[in-house]
Amino acid sequence: xxKIVLLLLFILSVVVASAQTAQNRISFDTGKVVIPMNRVIxxxxxxxxxxxxDKVDGKVDQxxxxxxxxxxxxxxxxxxxxRVDLLQENIERMKADNxxxxxxxxxxxxxxxxxxxxxxxxxxxALIPQIFESYEECMRRQNDKQSILPVFQKLPFQAAExxxxxxxxxxxxxxxxxxxxxxxxxxxxSFIMQGIDAFQNEPFADSLVLIAADKVPLEVxxxxxxxxTTAAKVIRRNTNPKVQTIAKLSSIMNGTLYLPxxxxxxNNQLTIDEIKAVVENEMAYYKLLVKTQIKYHSRxxxxxTPVLASVLYQMLERKATDAFVNVxxxxxxxxxxxxxxxxxxxxxxEIYYLIVTTEEVIYTSTYTKLYDRMMTRxxxxxxxxxxxxxxxxxxxxxxxxxxNYNRLDDFLKSMPELHGNQLMYAFVxxxxxxxxxxxxxxxxxxxxxxxxxxxxxxxxxxxxxxxxNSLKNKDRKGEVIYNILFTLFKSASDTSMNLSAIxxxxxxxxxxxxxxxDDSGRVVQHVFFYGDEDGVTSYRNFMGLFNGKPEWxxxxxxxxxxxxxxxxxxxxIYANLPLDYKQDLDQQAQQHLIEYLTKNRxxxxxxxxxxxxxxxxxTIQQMMPSSRIVMLGSCGGYQNLAKILNVNEDAHIIxxxxxxxxxxxxPILRALxxxxxxxxNIEWIPIWQQITNSVKSDPKANELMKDYVPxxxxxxxxxxxxxxxxxxEM
Numbered sequence: 001x002x003k004i005v006l007l008l009l010f011i012l013s014v015v016v017a018s019a020q021t022a023q024n025r026i027s028f029d030t031g032k033v034v035i036p037m038n039r040v041i042x043x044x045x046x047x048x049x050x051x052x053x054d055k056v057d058g059k060v061d062q063x064x065x066x067x068x069x070x071x072x073x074x075x076x077x078x079x080x081x082x083r084v085d086l087l088q089e090n091i092e093r094m095k096a097d098n099x100x101x102x103x104x105x106x107x108x109x110x111x112x113x114x115x116x117x118x119x120x121x122x123x124x125x126a127l128i129p130q131i132f133e134s135y136e137e138c139m140r141r142q143n144d145k146q147s148i149l150p151v152f153q154k155l156p157f158q159a160a161e162x163x164x165x166x167x168x169x170x171x172x173x174x175x176x177x178x179x180x181x182x183x184x185x186x187x188x189x190s191f192i193m194q195g196i197d198a199f200q201n202e203p204f205a206d207s208l209v210l211i212a213a214d215k216v217p218l219e220v221x222x223x224x225x226x227x228x229t230t231a232a233k234v235i236r237r238n239t240n241p242k243v244q245t246i247a248k249l250s251s252i253m254n255g256t257l258y259l260p261x262x263x264x265x266x267n268n269q270l271t272i273d274e275i276k277a278v279v280e281n282e283m284a285y286y287k288l289l290v291k292t293q294i295k296y297h298s299r300x301x302x303x304x305t306p307v308l309a310s311v312l313y314q315m316l317e318r319k320a321t322d323a324f325v326n327v328x329x330x331x332x333x334x335x336x337x338x339x340x341x342x343x344x345x346x347x348x349x350e351i352y353y354l355i356v357t358t359e360e361v362i363y364t365s366t367y368t369k370l371y372d373r374m375m376t377r378x379x380x381x382x383x384x385x386x387x388x389x390x391x392x393x394x395x396x397x398x399x400x401x402x403x404n405y406n407r408l409d410d411f412l413k414s415m416p417e418l419h420g421n422q423l424m425y426a427f428v429x430x431x432x433x434x435x436x437x438x439x440x441x442x443x444x445x446x447x448x449x450x451x452x453x454x455x456x457x458x459x460x461x462x463x464x465x466x467x468x469n470s471l472k473n474k475d476r477k478g479e480v481i482y483n484i485l486f487t488l489f490k491s492a493s494d495t496s497m498n499l500s501a502i503x504x505x506x507x508x509x510x511x512x513x514x515x516x517x518d519d520s521g522r523v524v525q526h527v528f529f530y531g532d533e534d535g536v537t538s539y540r541n542f543m544g545l546f547n548g549k550p551e552w553x554x555x556x557x558x559x560x561x562x563x564x565x566x567x568x569x570x571x572x573i574y575a576n577l578p579l580d581y582k583q584d585l586d587q588q589a590q591q592h593l594i595e596y597l598t599k600n601r602x603x604x605x606x607x608x609x610x611x612x613x614x615x616x617x618x619t620i621q622q623m624m625p626s627s628r629i630v631m632l633g634s635c636g637g638y639q640n641l642a643k644i645l646n647v648n649e650d651a652h653i654i655x656x657x658x659x660x661x662x663x664x665x666x667p668i669l670r671a672l673x674x675x676x677x678x679x680x681n682i683e684w685i686p687i688w689q690q691i692t693n694s695v696k697s698d699p700k701a702n703e704l705m706k707d708y709v710p711x712x713x714x715x716x717x718x719x720x721x722x723x724x725x726x727x728x729e730m
Contacts, residue, residue, distance in 0.1 A: 526604035531586035
């Protein structure tokens with residue numbers, strides 16, 4: 001029989017059994033076991049708990065769907081509904097006194113409660129059948145006055161921890177708790193400091209703290225700060241030098257600023273006084289971070305990972321953002337000498353780290369000015385020497401950003417051609433060896449920004465070779481990555497290729513009208529504006545598309561404007577007013593508009609972001625999953641594709657690599673709005689050509705248009721979709 005037939009038969013048997021039980025609850029479905037009235041309430045309580053457990057998946061239907069595995073769901077349902085009933089019957093058949101049976105029934109109920117409470121935890125559903133069997137074995141051992149420890153010894157810690165709640169009164173429970181704790185900490189050292197209080201006097205306590213200092217030193221530092229707690233006392237009594245150093249740092253004001261250098265302190269490469277001398281000076285502290293990061297990366301390349309290397313890089317990101325890039329971003333309207341003054345004392349390497357650590361926040365203009373400073377300050381202006389001076393740290397991120405901001409050609413021309421080829425060879429190699437897709441997406445994004453034909457051909461060749469090697473080595477991940485990249489690279493110069501058919505992903509070159517219309521045939525657009533000066537100007541230009549036009553009706557409310565079509569297909573556009581951002585009125589307007597749309601079940605399929613790039617993260621946070629077309633009208637919106645695909649993996653994204661401008665945004669919106677209002681499908685290639693032609697008479701808009709990227713050219717976004725499809729992650 002197939003799984004569906006088995007599932008139907010199982011559900012039928014449960015329903016019949018439940019019906020029989022409902023008819024004759026006191027004597028179960030067999031009619032042979034009579035339950036005394038003083039124990040009926042205990043059986044009723046178990047029945048109620050079964051129903052509550054059945055409801056964990058959202059509905060009471062005699063079937064628990066707690067996983068994507070039907071076989072497992074059948075086993076779980078069998079445990080909760082049939083085997084528990086059978087166990088109740090067996091308890092009544094036992095030759096035991098009333099108190100014993102009541103105690104047994106109470107433990108069955110507690111077991112069901114524990115399962116219901118923990119059922120949605122990641123690892124619990126698969127363990128439920130084993131937990132039930134272990135419960136029965138523990139009860140047998142307990143009744144025979146045998147130890148229950150062997151049962152817990154066999155269980156994973158998640159199952160042991162759950163089952164321990166049922167046997168809380170067992171005299172061996174202290175040993176069980178120790179066993180569970182050691183199982184947990186062996187799997188994940190983060191559990192050590194969380195639970196060490198209860199085991200402070202155990203022989204293993206000090207050894208576990210040392211393990212925590214090695215594996216999760218930041219947690220040891222955090223617990224050590226609360227000096228009066230038991231955990232802090234356990235830490236401070238430890239005689240290990242590493243633990244002592246962490247404890248000492250926890251007592252220093254602003255100790256988190258010292259933590260990134262823990263490895264240097266432990267190896268006597270730095271002293272606390274040397275760090276103390278720079279922590280109050282943002283420039284000096286940042287320079288020390290960069291110097292240490294370069295040293296750490298060199299060690300990691302040799303398979304020697306410094307203690308808290310990741311903490312150092314996180315601090316580097318934080319300081320690069322807060323002390324430098326955000327300052328330059330906020331001064332974007334100031335003269336260059338004022339705006340860039342904060343970077344005056346930085347070397348090329350230090351500017352390099354400003355760039356690679358701030359991809360998500362750096363403004364286009366900030367990037368371009370920093371890039372120019374970085375290149376002019378390096379001796380000989382040899383870009384390959386610059387990369388070697390940082391041991392190629394984050395070089396793939398740097399290349400991706402240089403390509404996206406149209407600086408890659410300049411960067412490669414600043415080194416010998418051979419070195420440039422070697423660099424790009426390293427850029428595309430080994431993409432399958434990392435734990436994330438970030439490098440592969442960077443390669444895809446970069447290719448779409450490269451105009452040098454020779455470099456394009458070189459990359460295509462290297463990707464093809466990597467694909468062939470992956471096939472030869474039966475490297476499935478490499479095969480998938482490089483096959484998609486090679487297909488995308490070919491399609492960039494051959495628009496006749498049907499990427500949807502080749503890669504098995506939703507249409508890339510068009511959006512069907514029906515896919516963005518609701519059941520009534522209406523399309524809804526949602527526009528985000530922000531209340532700064534740029535937002536007010538953008539809103540005024542935006543409204544010029546509709547005010548006084550007979551095909552549109554405009555109704556302006558207190559917090560948002562509603563625009564509806566009067567001709568053609570039903571089309572509604574909702575845009576919040578750019579109210580004063582200093583009082584958060586623009587944010588409130590956005591929130592209230594979203595509440596209105598949600599309450600009235602209005603699902604926008606076309607989302608538009610208008611405003612500076614630093615506002616974009618708030619738009620993405622508020623986007624609805626229904627968003628099918630997303631237009632990023634801000635500077636550098638191209639950097640945020642993956643985040644949007646996390647909202648809707650089928651989204652078609654319009655973005656720009658550099659400056660977003662109303663002179664391009666308005667023609668794009670005009671063309672799309674008319675296409676939608678007329679009920680036509682959006683064909684990206686012809687409509688993009690139409691928009692390009694419409695701005696040619698405006699030299700500035702024509703130049704800016706070159707940096708706008710249509711959905712079918714967003715190679716990074718297409719790569720993510722194709723990879724998810726190929727690996728079954730969609």
